[in-house]
Amino acid sequence: MRNYSLQTTADGSMTLSRDDKQQTYHSRFGAVTESNEVFLRNSNVQQRLELQLPTSVLEIGFGTGLNFLLTARCARNNNCPLTYFGCEILLPPVEIMQQLLAHNTQQCEMEIDRLVTAVTAPESENPTLINDKTTLQLLVGDALKIPLPEAAFHSIYLDAFSQSEDPYFWQPPFLKKLNQALVCDGTLATYSVNRQFRNALEEAGFSWKKLPGPAGKREVIVATRH
Numbered sequence: 001m002r003n004y005s006l007q008t009t010a011d012g013s014m015t016l017s018r019d020d021k022q023q024t025y026h027s028r029f030g031a032v033t034e035s036n037e038v039f040l041r042n043s044n045v046q047q048r049l050e051l052q053l054p055t056s057v058l059e060i061g062f063g064t065g066l067n068f069l070l071t072a073r074c075a076r077n078n079n080c081p082l083t084y085f086g087c088e089i090l091l092p093p094v095e096i097m098q099q100l101l102a103h104n105t106q107q108c109e110m111e112i113d114r115l116v117t118a119v120t121a122p123e124s125e126n127p128t129l130i131n132d133k134t135t136l137q138l139l140v141g142d143a144l145k146i147p148l149p150e151a152a153f154h155s156i157y158l159d160a161f162s163q164s165e166d167p168y169f170w171q172p173p174f175l176k177k178l179n180q181a182l183v184c185d186g187t188l189a190t191y192s193v194n195r196q197f198r199n200a201l202e203e204a205g206f207s208w209k210k211l212p213g214p215a216g217k218r219e220v221i222v223a224t225r226h
């Protein structure tokens, strides 16, 4: 049994920490800011949803569901279909997820309730309808072992713990698997930017560019399958 604690970040939103990890689930400089900028915006998912292009997203490291919930809200607000696959090896306790998500979002009560249903029956083969536009399929297990469909996702949010904590997510074999799961020109958004990771992306078949980071991080990366 692991111990979790909620922490307030610099933009007033909450993140989570786990006693066996040296890092929080989101940036201490702003959890919601990081989710919105590094994942939703940099991946182009926000733009696709605003253009009402049906969109399929895979998240590696579903965690508290914050990246997911903000993406689902964007799909609802833009009346655009979203198919979301969240891969997670160890879901946090559901009461903690609820508390964090209720604090970090407004007018998402229905989505939070439905997410709780999905999280309490995570082995279900069927996707959960989170709002009129969004389905969520939770893939509970080790992302390194779960088979992924080919050319299935417009974007991947790579939100694993960092290289120092969980190095295998940032190395070519796993990145190749992610590359193949993306459609051509699909994007991989993440918060990491170091040279070793950039080299690994190239080896896995991605091109990449640096984008300005949110507070506390000068630059982040978005990579594209070519």
Ligand SMILES: C[S@@+](CC[C@H](N)C(=O)[O-])C[C@H]1O[C@@H](n2cnc3c(N)ncnc32)[C@H](O)[C@@H]1O
Pocket (backbone or CB within 6 Å): 024, 025, 026, 060, 061, 062, 063, 064, 065, 066, 067, 068, 087, 088, 089, 090, 091, 141, 142, 143, 144, 159, 160, 161, 166
């Ligand atoms: C930085 S946190 C993710 C934060 C999350 N995206 C959110 O919005 O709350 C990293 C997550 O990766 C998960 N994780 C670690 N190893 C994993 C593995 N082998 N397969 C799938 N998920 C893993 C952790 O349990 C943790 O929830």
